[in-house]
Amino acid sequence: MNNHHPIDDFFRSKLQDFELDPPMHLWEGIDKRRKPVPFILKLLAGTAVIAMTWAGWYFTHPSAELNAFPIPLGGQVVTQAPKQFPLQTETVGKATPPVAAIVSNNNPPVAAASSAPTPALLPAIAAMVPPTAPAVSEIATADARMSPELFVPPIAISYPELLSVAPPEVPAVVPPLIDKAPAAWHLHLAAFAGPQGALRRWTPSGAFDEATLARQQQAETPWLSDFRGVHLYAVSPGGFALATGVQYSSVYEKFDYYNPREVRLKISPIEGPAGLLVAQDTVMVTGQRWKTARNYHRTLGIPLLLGFERARGKTSLGVYGGTILHIRTDYRRVMLDPETGDPMEVTATQPDALRLSWQLHAAWQYRVSPALQVFVAPQLGITSPVSTNSGREQFFTAGLAAGIRTRMY
Amino acid sequence: VTETELIQGCVRGNRDCQQVIFRKYAGKMLALALRYAKHQMEAEDIVQEAFIRVFDHMHTFEHKGSFEGWIKRIVINVALKNFSRKRFSQEQIGIDQDFDAPVEAPADLLMGVQEILDMVKELPDGYRVVFNLYAIEGYNHKEIADMLGIQESTSRSQLVKARKLLQQKLAGLQKIAV
Numbered sequence: 001m002n003n004h005h006p007i008d009d010f011f012r013s014k015l016q017d018f019e020l021d022p023p024m025h026l027w028e029g030i031d032k033r034r035k036p037v038p039f040i041l042k043l044l045a046g047t048a049v050i051a052m053t054w055a056g057w058y059f060t061h062p063s064a065e066l067n068a069f070p071i072p073l074g075g076q077v078v079t080q081a082p083k084q085f086p087l088q089t090e091t092v093g094k095a096t097p098p099v100a101a102i103v104s105n106n107n108p109p110v111a112a113a114s115s116a117p118t119p120a121l122l123p124a125i126a127a128m129v130p131p132t133a134p135a136v137s138e139i140a141t142a143d144a145r146m147s148p149e150l151f152v153p154p155i156a157i158s159y160p161e162l163l164s165v166a167p168p169e170v171p172a173v174v175p176p177l178i179d180k181a182p183a184a185w186h187l188h189l190a191a192f193a194g195p196q197g198a199l200r201r202w203t204p205s206g207a208f209d210e211a212t213l214a215r216q217q218q219a220e221t222p223w224l225s226d227f228r229g230v231h232l233y234a235v236s237p238g239g240f241a242l243a244t245g246v247q248y249s250s251v252y253e254k255f256d257y258y259n260p261r262e263v264r265l266k267i268s269p270i271e272g273p274a275g276l277l278v279a280q281d282t283v284m285v286t287g288q289r290w291k292t293a294r295n296y297h298r299t300l301g302i303p304l305l306l307g308f309e310r311a312r313g314k315t316s317l318g319v320y321g322g323t324i325l326h327i328r329t330d331y332r333r334v335m336l337d338p339e340t341g342d343p344m345e346v347t348a349t350q351p352d353a354l355r356l357s358w359q360l361h362a363a364w365q366y367r368v369s370p371a372l373q374v375f376v377a378p379q380l381g382i383t384s385p386v387s388t389n390s391g392r393e394q395f396f397t398a399g400l401a402a403g404i405r406t407r408m409y
Numbered sequence: 410v411t412e413t414e415l416i417q418g419c420v421r422g423n424r425d426c427q428q429v430i431f432r433k434y435a436g437k438m439l440a441l442a443l444r445y446a447k448h449q450m451e452a453e454d455i456v457q458e459a460f461i462r463v464f465d466h467m468h469t470f471e472h473k474g475s476f477e478g479w480i481k482r483i484v485i486n487v488a489l490k491n492f493s494r495k496r497f498s499q500e501q502i503g504i505d506q507d508f509d510a511p512v513e514a515p516a517d518l519l520m521g522v523q524e525i526l527d528m529v530k531e532l533p534d535g536y537r538v539v540f541n542l543y544a545i546e547g548y549n550h551k552e553i554a555d556m557l558g559i560q561e562s563t564s565r566s567q568l569v570k571a572r573k574l575l576q577q578k579l580a581g582l583q584k585i586a587v
């Protein structure tokens with residue numbers, strides 16, 4: 001206690017317990033500023049969040065066209081200018097024009113309809129084309145006048161077993177820590193989105209030999225992804241918090257590989273005197289070059305996070321850590337066949353693999369109104385290593401999420 | 410309804426509990442704010458902002474000390490924040506810095522609390538805040554220096570000047586009374 005001083009004592013005795021009648025407009029002002037968000041607005045906000053999440057899912061989900069194989073030029077597979085392996089072509093075969101076309105070469109033009117290839121020729125062409133020729137369709141789409149029946153139909157290759165990942169043992173559902181949330185806890189609903197970088201560490205094994213490895217540029221490839229989701233937070237009066245929800249991420253990889261047997265079909269139309277198409281020459285060429293593929297996979301994540309939040313004024317800081325169960329919903333990959341070394345594409349459109357990751361993130365929140373916060377959250381993550389037929393792979397991630405959080409209760 | 414139940418009700422966002430708490434403490438807090446503010450409207454703004462903080466952070470109250478003291482600290486913090494927006498300047502008003510001069514106790518004047526409050530409010534900003542924190546609230550100079558971001562010596566000199574000014578005012582009133 002401070003030293004007594006007569007002036008201090010006099011004023012303290014007079015003023016310490018002094019009280020005034022507060023004007024009622026004071027309470028009205030407080031009440032107005034603290035007016036809770038109407039239920040209908042909360043409902044609309046929740047609906048909007050769900051709708052946006054669904055829209056994000058829907059518009060990023062692969063369409064049937066994207067899953068088509070071979071991939072159209074300008075689509076997901078992008079050819080690259082030759083580097084140390086310039087394109088070398090050689091004619092390995094020349095298809096004889098169809099009988100009808102030969103006849104028409106020596107005679108007056110006939111109707112274009114008669115230039116359709118002889119059906120017997122198609123199996124021969126098909127036999128000349130190896131099943132690993134992603135660039136076949138590049139020529140196929142080059143000339144609109146070409147008859148579609150002339151081309152080898154896409155050869156569906158499916159190696160689901162190569163990437164089928166044995167689901168790791170999923171721990172039993174975590175028993176609820178608290179049967180019933182105490183009434184004093186607050187519930188918050190948060191929606192967020194953001195970019196994420198990832199590094200895939202791949203340790204080859206099994207059928208992959210040195211020669212195969214030499215044909216892809218690196219074992220550790222950078223990935224780029226984006227993620228978004230909705231989390232539900234329960235925050236205790238002391239700042240202890242639990243969070244769960246759903247989140248969805250799309251991961252893209254640039255995969256460089258060397259294709260030693262690029263096959264192309266060159267088709268030259270033969271026109272009659274009147275400019276009518278009377279026949280077509282089909283030439284198959286082979287070459288070699290580096291190629292780049294855009295691989296992707298998409299996952300649905302279910303987090304279970306524990307954290308602690310501390311508020312100071314309008315800002316608060318939270319630190320969260322926990323695990324996320326990832327369900328891979330679909331993917332497409334161009335990879336090298338572990339047996340032959342040839343590029344192949346594998347796709348899946350159904351959930352087929354589970355993996356766990358551990359995540360740590362900090363969230364800086366700013367309250368813009370009593371029931372609404374905006375936040376940014378840097379985060380780090382690491383996935384459990386998963387074994388595949390080609391080796392073991394593991395991801396390290398770093399991202400930055402931004403979003404809004406609304407207090408529901 | 411006990412105070413603890415009222416506090417729990419406030420944490421749950423119960424508007425009635427909040428209003429009861431407001432009615433119970435708003436009068437004291439308004440009087441407290443008036444000692445830091447220059448006028449009534451400024452004091453009301455302080456109280457309003459402080460009670461919004463009280464209701465927003467009610468869940469952080471740990472029931473260790475008195476609830477009234479907790480609210481009082483929030484009101485003082487808001488008042489100081491409000492005060493720091495203005496520039497804290499050592500106002501020179503021409504008083505001799507005779508720190509050791511004896512200060513007489515004021516006679517027991519028949520003065521109303523409002524008049525006494527007005528005397529405090531008429532002090533220059535820096536003097537008023539330091540005098541309130543030291544003499545009425547009971548903070549020491551180190552705490553005041555930390556709260557206001559000033560030197561301890563500044564706090565001491567502001568207090569002495571405030572006492573001098575108040576004593577002059579009281580002396581003036583005594584002469585009038587005689």
